[in-house]
Amino acid sequence: MRKHWKLLTALGAVIVIIAVAVVLLNPQAPAPTKDEPSSLQASGKFGFPVSGIKIGEGGTKTASDGKTITGYNGTCDSAAQAAANYTPLVKDINASTWAQQKKILAEVGKQGPWVERATFNGDLLANAKDLPPGAFDGGWYSRSDVAAGGLYRIANCDAKKKAVVQVFSGGTTAVVNKAPSAFFQTVSLELTWAGDWKISDFAIVQSRQDFNGRVKDAGPTSLGTTYGDETAPALEDAWINDFFADVSREGWVEYANAKR
Numbered sequence: 001m002r003k004h005w006k007l008l009t010a011l012g013a014v015i016v017i018i019a020v021a022v023v024l025l026n027p028q029a030p031a032p033t034k035d036e037p038s039s040l041q042a043s044g045k046f047g048f049p050v051s052g053i054k055i056g057e058g059g060t061k062t063a064s065d066g067k068t069i070t071g072y073n074g075t076c077d078s079a080a081q082a083a084a085n086y087t088p089l090v091k092d093i094n095a096s097t098w099a100q101q102k103k104i105l106a107e108v109g110k111q112g113p114w115v116e117r118a119t120f121n122g123d124l125l126a127n128a129k130d131l132p133p134g135a136f137d138g139g140w141y142s143r144s145d146v147a148a149g150g151l152y153r154i155a156n157c158d159a160k161k162k163a164v165v166q167v168f169s170g171g172t173t174a175v176v177n178k179a180p181s182a183f184f185q186t187v188s189l190e191l192t193w194a195g196d197w198k199i200s201d202f203a204i205v206q207s208r209q210d211f212n213g214r215v216k217d218a219g220p221t222s223l224g225t226t227y228g229d230e231t232a233p234a235l236e237d238a239w240i241n242d243f244f245a246d247v248s249r250e251g252w253v254e255y256a257n258a259k260r
Contacts, residue, residue: 044254046240048151053077054257055084055146059196063104070108072197074160080152082197083165083189084255088144090118090187090202091171096139098126109199110192118202134174136230145170148232149184150258153251155215160193162200164211166219168252170232181226182233184243186219208246217247234259 040049058081061071069085072078089105102119109115125132125141135141148170157163168186175181188211190201203211205218220243227233254260 040253044258045260046235046237046254048249048252048254050254050256051077051080051152052256053080053084053152055081055150055255056257057081058085063107065100065104068104068108070196074193074197076154076157076159076163079157079163079191079197080154080165080253082191083152083163083167084146086189086199087146087167087169087187090189090199091142091144091169091185091204093122093125093141094139094143095125095128095131095135095141098122105199108196110194112200114199114201132174133176134178134180136172136174136180140172140174140180142173143171145172145232145259147255147257147259148182148235149186150235150255150260151220151252152255153215153219153253155188155211155251162193163191163197164214165189165191166215168220172230172232173226175226179228180230182229182231183226184220184222184232184235184239186221188215188219190214216250220244220247 040051042050044050056069058078059069059071062068063070068089069081072082086108089101089108092101094101102122105115105118131139132141146167146169149168151168153166155164155166166186166188168184170182170184172180172182185204188203188205189199191197192200205211206221206223209218210216211218222239222243
């Protein structure tokens with residue numbers, strides 16, 4: 001009987017040694033983190049990484065206007081999607097559709113001092129007796145084109161808590177007594193999780209301002225320069241170099257469907 005026990009003990013030890021060797025030789029891949037960043041592809045036209053994230057995607061629902069995407073999953077990638085999809089709500093101004101836009105802004109935002117800043121110009125235009133000179137295409141005073149800029153930077157993010165995302169976009173604005181002109185500009189959005197990403201603050205700031213320390217810098221802008229087009233033109237290397245002359249390129253990524 002003792003011989004049998006010795007044999008079984010020896011056999012068990014061999015099995016344990018083999019099992020340990022298998023584990024050491026074939027280590028398991030680490031489990032993915034809860035919120036891994038999306039994989040980045042090769043550099044785009046201007047040398048920035050290109051994300052798999054697309055403008056106009058990311059959520060599972062729409063706001064009551066039937067077009068603004070909501071219903072995000074709370075990841076940092078989805079914050080970058082929400083920022084792109086919410087940017088027109090803080091940048092577009094059209095007298096004839098302003099009332100609905102202001103309603104949607106309330107749906108995707110949290111109440112706070114930022115609301116007055118975001119709606120001041122739209123309220124002013126909507127309450128005016130006449131459209132200002134330079135208004136175009138049926139009441140537009142300013143119209144964004146997020147894909148024309150097509151860049152974003154996640155300044156900081158804590159999944160399902162809070163994120164600060166900067167979006168570089170193009171746009172068209174009314175010019176007094178002239179045809180509308182195109183421009184490029186960065187908007188900084190703070191998003192807070194409340195079952196969905198909600199705007200809790202925003203800023204469109206001039207060069208070298210930093211959104212109260214929440215971003216590295218204000219991001220690129222064509223401040224002081226407009227382009228003689230009624231739609232934002234395709235970006236060029238020389239413009240990118242000018243836009244980033246005084247601000248950092250660090251952290252900026254292209255949306256997958258940026259216009260290039």
